[in-house]
Amino acid sequence: xxxxxxxxxxxxxxxxxxxxxxxxxxIAERTGNSYDSVSRLVRRYKEKLEEIxxxxxxxxxxxxxxxxxxxxxxxxxxxxHLNEQQTLFFIPLLGNTPAVVQFKFExxxxxIAMRNELQARQIARAVxxxxxxxxxxxxxxxxxxxxxxxxxxxxxxxxxxxxVTGLTAKAIKARDSDWxxxxxxxxxxxxxxxxxxxxxxxxxxxxxxxxSDYEPIKQAIKNSxxxxxxxxxxK
Numbered sequence: 188x189x190x191x192x193x194x195x196x197x198x199x200x201x202x203x204x205x206x207x208x209x210x211x212x213x214i215a216e217r218t219g220n221s222y223d224s225v226s227r228l229v230r231r232y233k234e235k236l237e238e239i240x241x242x243x244x245x246x247x248x249x250x251x252x253x254x255x256x257x258x259x260x261x262x263x264x265x266x267x268h269l270n271e272q273q274t275l276f277f278i279p280l281l282g283n284t285p286a287v288v289q290f291k292f293e294x295x296x297x298x299i300a301m302r303n304e305l306q307a308r309q310i311a312r313a314v315x316x317x318x319x320x321x322x323x324x325x326x327x328x329x330x331x332x333x334x335x336x337x338x339x340x341x342x343x344x345x346x347x348x349x350x351v352t353g354l355t356a357k358a359i360k361a362r363d364s365d366w367x368x369x370x371x372x373x374x375x376x377x378x379x380x381x382x383x384x385x386x387x388x389x390x391x392x393x394x395x396x397x398x399s400d401y402e403p404i405k406q407a408i409k410n411s412x413x414x415x416x417x418x419x420x421x422k
């Protein structure tokens with residue numbers, strides 16, 4: 188985890204990308220601006236920021252739990268929350284000093300890291316749940332199914348078969364001198380390859396249920412089999 192991007196719960200698996208935010212306090216500290224100047228800029232562009240998303244905030248508290256007062260009138264000090272899209276609009280308003288440029292770079296990496304952590308936890312939760320889903324069912328109910336329709340079944344099964352064998356689909360078919368359309372690539376896998384296939388199939392089902400798109404699934408499968416080969420499978 189990082190200290191630039193926050194989420195208001197210990198249970199990250201319940202989050203969505205829109206729940207992640209940085210604060211005016213963090214922005215001021217990391218860009219070399221005063222807190223008051225950053226807050227004034229937020230208030231100045233409040234309407235624009237709220238066109239992107241609701242502008243949330245909390246009142247700053249001292250270590251003893253009491254809220255911080257900023258003047259003799261007893262006004263409470265607001266710490267504004269800016270999500271990723273709001274920061275994309277707001278940070279450039281601070282100029283292009285070296286500190287601001289470095290912060291923009293680090294903040295972008297922090298949001299990406301948080302999204303990756305979120306996806307990893309969602310997948311882990313999905314794997315743990317008794318799903319009762321077959322790969323066919325998962326693909327058919329997938330949010331991205333309409334993009335390629337039934338072709339997804341072939342695309343994903345081919346990905347799994349070619350990954351566990353290390354061969355192209357054409358090379359797998361060449362194992363059978365009498366290849367016919369009613370056969371599938373799975374018919375031509377060895378027992379060891381089928382064991383690997385079933386392992387990766389479970390990962391794909393979990394990622395589909397977590398709402399992942401195809402490219403992250405493809406990369407996860409490639410990474411998983413590479414690790415398994417290195418640790419367990421004969422080369």
